[in-house]
Amino acid sequence: MIGFREDMMKSLFLTTVACAMLGTAAFADTIKVGVIGPFSGPFALQGKNFKAGIDAWLAVNGNKVGDDEIEIVYRDIPAADPAKSKALAQELVVREKVQYLAGFYFTPDAMAATPLLQQGNVPMVVMNAATSAIVTTSPYVVRTSFTTWQTTTPMATVARESGVSKVITLVSDYGPGIDAESAFKAAFEKDGGKVVEAIRMPLSTNDFSPLMQRVKDSGAEALFAFLPSGPPTLAFVKAYNDTGLKTAGIKFLATGDLTQESDLPALGEQATGLMTTFHYAVSHDSPENKAFVEAASKAIGNPAELSFPAVGAYDGMYVISKMIEATGGEQNADQAVEAVKGLTWTSPRGPVTIDPDSRHITQTIYLREVAKDGDHYINKEVKSFEKQGDPGLAHVKK
Amino acid sequence: MQTVLSVAIDALAYGMVLFVISIGLSITMGLMRVVNLAHGAFAMIGGYLASYAARDLGLGYAAALLIAVIGTIIIAIPLERFLYRRIYGAPELTQVLMTIGITFCIIGIANFVFGPTLKTIPLPETLRGATDVGFRTIATHRIFAIAIGAAIAVLLWCLVEKTSYGIRLRASVDNSAMAAALGVRTELVYAASFAIAVGLAALGGAVGAELLPVEPYYALRYMVTFLVVVSIGGSGSIGGALLASLLLGAIDTTGRYFAPEYGEFFFYLAVIVIVAVFPRGLAGRRA
Numbered sequence: 001m002i003g004f005r006e007d008m009m010k011s012l013f014l015t016t017v018a019c020a021m022l023g024t025a026a027f028a029d030t031i032k033v034g035v036i037g038p039f040s041g042p043f044a045l046q047g048k049n050f051k052a053g054i055d056a057w058l059a060v061n062g063n064k065v066g067d068d069e070i071e072i073v074y075r076d077i078p079a080a081d082p083a084k085s086k087a088l089a090q091e092l093v094v095r096e097k098v099q100y101l102a103g104f105y106f107t108p109d110a111m112a113a114t115p116l117l118q119q120g121n122v123p124m125v126v127m128n129a130a131t132s133a134i135v136t137t138s139p140y141v142v143r144t145s146f147t148t149w150q151t152t153t154p155m156a157t158v159a160r161e162s163g164v165s166k167v168i169t170l171v172s173d174y175g176p177g178i179d180a181e182s183a184f185k186a187a188f189e190k191d192g193g194k195v196v197e198a199i200r201m202p203l204s205t206n207d208f209s210p211l212m213q214r215v216k217d218s219g220a221e222a223l224f225a226f227l228p229s230g231p232p233t234l235a236f237v238k239a240y241n242d243t244g245l246k247t248a249g250i251k252f253l254a255t256g257d258l259t260q261e262s263d264l265p266a267l268g269e270q271a272t273g274l275m276t277t278f279h280y281a282v283s284h285d286s287p288e289n290k291a292f293v294e295a296a297s298k299a300i301g302n303p304a305e306l307s308f309p310a311v312g313a314y315d316g317m318y319v320i321s322k323m324i325e326a327t328g329g330e331q332n333a334d335q336a337v338e339a340v341k342g343l344t345w346t347s348p349r350g351p352v353t354i355d356p357d358s359r360h361i362t363q364t365i366y367l368r369e370v371a372k373d374g375d376h377y378i379n380k381e382v383k384s385f386e387k388q389g390d391p392g393l394a395h396v397k398k
Numbered sequence: 399m400q401t402v403l404s405v406a407i408d409a410l411a412y413g414m415v416l417f418v419i420s421i422g423l424s425i426t427m428g429l430m431r432v433v434n435l436a437h438g439a440f441a442m443i444g445g446y447l448a449s450y451a452a453r454d455l456g457l458g459y460a461a462a463l464l465i466a467v468i469g470t471i472i473i474a475i476p477l478e479r480f481l482y483r484r485i486y487g488a489p490e491l492t493q494v495l496m497t498i499g500i501t502f503c504i505i506g507i508a509n510f511v512f513g514p515t516l517k518t519i520p521l522p523e524t525l526r527g528a529t530d531v532g533f534r535t536i537a538t539h540r541i542f543a544i545a546i547g548a549a550i551a552v553l554l555w556c557l558v559e560k561t562s563y564g565i566r567l568r569a570s571v572d573n574s575a576m577a578a579a580l581g582v583r584t585e586l587v588y589a590a591s592f593a594i595a596v597g598l599a600a601l602g603g604a605v606g607a608e609l610l611p612v613e614p615y616y617a618l619r620y621m622v623t624f625l626v627v628v629s630i631g632g633s634g635s636i637g638g639a640l641l642a643s644l645l646l647g648a649i650d651t652t653g654r655y656f657a658p659e660y661g662e663f664f665f666y667l668a669v670i671v672i673v674a675v676f677p678r679g680l681a682g683r684r685a
């Protein structure tokens with residue numbers, strides 16, 4: 001009886017050892033990608049879009065690059081919190097041993113994690129955070145989203161071409177808002193226009209009527225607005241309509257943050273005719289986008305929730321897969337980043353290139369108009385500005 | 399002159415929306431002595447129900463408002479019976495911890511059931527668009543909100559000051575044990591007051607949705623503003639809450655027109671000054 005038990009223990013032990021050896025001797029590796037984003041809290045919708053983009057890419061392309069398997073490790077950061085972002089990034093690199101960091105919805109979160117990249121030998125693929133300076137903080141940062149400067153600048157051209165010479169700017173009083181204000185002013189005044197007044201609104205503003213009155217009194221022919229996607233955009237657009245600015249013929253110019261697809265059902269009728277410039281519209285007409293929207297809608301569950309962070313995540317996954325391909329699955333941040341410099345492909349948003357100098361994505365910026373398509377509202381593309389780099393880089397304080 | 403009038407009308411509209419949502423909180427805090435941080439959550443539930451009734455069930459606006467108020471009260475009844483009744487008279491910290499816990503639960507449930515996107519309440523044709531008031535146009539819906547606010551103020555004042563229910567409520571608040579000894583069924587009085595407070599929150603959430611759009615974080619996003627209105631007005635005072643809402647609405651709106659770059663500086667400066675001069679609020683009663 002005792003002998004039998006010993007035998008059993010022995011064989012069990014041997015099996016365990018054999019299994020362990022097999023494990024290390026296997027040829028294929030699992031490559032972990034750490035994704036940091038807002039998956040709960042007030043910005044959960046944007047995090048959900050990250051996940052939908054990533055899941056869509058995995059569904060279309062499979063989770064294998066060569067023999068290596070990609071595993072995504074998610075970490076949640078509900079609101080911009082640099083200290084927490086750094087701690088999460090560190091945990092991912094040290095404990096989870098991720099080879100790539102990705103995601104990052106807010107600029108401060110991305111900025112806080114970049115100092116870890118060099119020592120950790122880990123490239124970072126920014127899937128949203130839109131401040132120009134991020135790519136300058138480390139040579140291992142690659143960005144597949146957009147910058148506020150990039151999406152704003154063409155709007156100044158649009159305004160001038162439509163004969164507007166006096167504009168009032170209204171932006172949310174925080175980093176990206178100030179970027180939008182500076183970008184619009186720089187481009188608009190270069191074209192000979194004049195910004196008559198620049199108003200910065202606190203992020204917590206709910207009632208925009210007094211500001212609209214101010215717009216009316218300023219004598220401007222158009223207003224340029226930047227607000228982050230979310231609840232206040234609804235009140236802002238309503239105030240624009242209700243205070244009679246629309247009927248008075250004052251034009252409404254903004255970046256696509258204001259009319260992101262997931263907010264359009266709520267904005268509805270009010271938003272019809274609004275002109276915005278942005279890098280991606282869910283309704284973009286191309287076979288690549290059709291495939292993407294189909295896969296991403298399935299991943300997110302409710303197609304009405306699909307918005308721009310998903311495409312940043314989808315393209316981010318493409319870039320990471322190219323990095324894995326180039327390094328053969330080895331951890332080598334230098335080689336990985338080098339391999340994607342100048343990488344050109346057709347994204348769901350159109351033709352894109354990773355600019356070799358800045359490692360930021362060069363892309364087409366579209367002028368869009370909110371229009372009704374059947375029973376839902378879309379951002380209908382009316383004009384495109386091809387091969388737009390990031391003009392904001394020239395303004396980054398060194 | 400035109401500018402002054404124009405800013406004044408914006409201030410009145412914003413102040414009235416604040417009043418409609420905050421008055422319920424003033425009742426729970428002042429008359430029932432419960433620091434109800436879940437007040438914003440009840441307003442949000444009202445907004446969601448109205449949106450669901452009007453958008454998905456296709457009911458009219460008035461019906462949607464009615465469903466919002468009644469539905470939210472029905473949801474709140476078991477909460478009052480099983481949770482709130484335990485914290486009447488408990489220390490403030492206990493009340494804060496429990497009601498903030500309820501708030502987080504409601505946020506999670508709203509996110510799960512309705513999703514994270516904004517919900518709107520479609521307005522009837524008569525309230526849509528803008529009305530010309532002579533020197534400028536103003537959203538028709540805001541005029542409606544001003545009227546609702548005024549009606550609520552008058553009705554509530556009559557209820558608390560002129561009816562026998564009001565007498566029993568005030569008696570229960572001032573000395574619960576004595577009121578009970580004299581035959582007032584304090585439990586019922588509290589339950590009814592709680593229902594009124596929740597119903598007003600729901601009505602405010604639904605009527606104010608044009609200004610404060612309904613989404614899961616509504617419950618926390620605007621809570622500070624509501625609390626400020628109550629503490630400035632003096633909790634439990636209807637006139638005080640009305641005065642505070644109008645005053646804060648005026649200060650906030652004027653500040654935003656003349657010096658938007660200062661943000662909410664003037665709003666909070668006014669709060670500090672008022673609280674320093676009137677520690678119990680503008681119309682606060684001695685405890």
